[in-house]
Amino acid sequence: MKVTFKNQIKSIGELREVMGFPREMVQKKSINFIDEHCKDFIAKSPMLFISTANENGSCDVSPRGDPAGFVGVLDEQYLVLPERPGNKRCDSLVNILSNPHIGLIFIIPGLKETLRVNGKAILSRDKDLLNKYEVNGKCPEVGIIVEVEECFIHCAKAFLRSKLWQAETWPEKEQLPKVAKVLADHINSSNFSKDEIQTVLEESYKKRLY
Structure with missing residues (x-):
């Protein structure tokens, strides 16, 4: 189903009415x-x-x-x-x-x-x-x-x-996305399990950086 969005900006003139113009220093x-x-x-x-x-x-x-x-x-x-x-x-x-x-x-x-x-x-x-x-x-x-x-x-x-550089704002390690699981779900093939993908990733990171 196609999604439609209201009140779209369709011209540079309309955009500038909303956002304004850059200052001289920026220009x-x-x-x-x-x-x-x-x-x-x-x-x-x-x-x-x-x-x-x-x-x-x-x-x-x-x-x-x-x-x-x-x-x-x-x-x-x-x-x-x-x-x-x-x-x-x-x-x-x-x-x-x-x-x-x-x-x-x-x-x-x-x-x-x-x-x-x-x-x-x-x-x-x-x-x-x-x-x-x-x-x-x-x-x-x-x-x-x-x-x-x-x-x-x-x-x-x-x-x-x-706050990217403020380490205290970073999520705990346990909260980070499980990349091997994400890849396994995206690939969606019985040929690639989460554990197999994790092994491939670790080997690549250790042996094939250069």
Whole structure:
């Protein structure tokens, strides 16, 4: 059954009537290159989120993490993200091949502000470039090269509201979702029990990070 929603906003003008306009400081904070401040932020970030979309506009967001500074700054215009082993779905990579537009959010633990970077991406197998990102004797097979078009600091309100960095607000371990159980129910196959999935996950996390 199709669900309908009342009082939808259908134009930018209507949206602005409700939300207003950004202040001058917000309008002017975006730059189109990687300056020393952005470079320092990226060097201190062990975690980012990548937003991509396919040729039809269907979106995907994917996390990437490694020791702080794992994203390389080649110059004022280009970044390189080493692609580590995953589950081989390659959602972000497949999207980039049909639609180069990409958005990144860099996170630094304990810092409530984030760095947002938007641009266009390509995939590279340049070994001379990727060998610089070797970990545990293993080099990435693919790198995401991002041509930066926009960089800006995103304010802290989301982190303040969520209290993400305040450990006392975190749920107890027993209250966390049981991921193996979630996967077993989603897969819904007699070939994959919760315990079997848990074993596969633990082995992957121990042996196939790089």
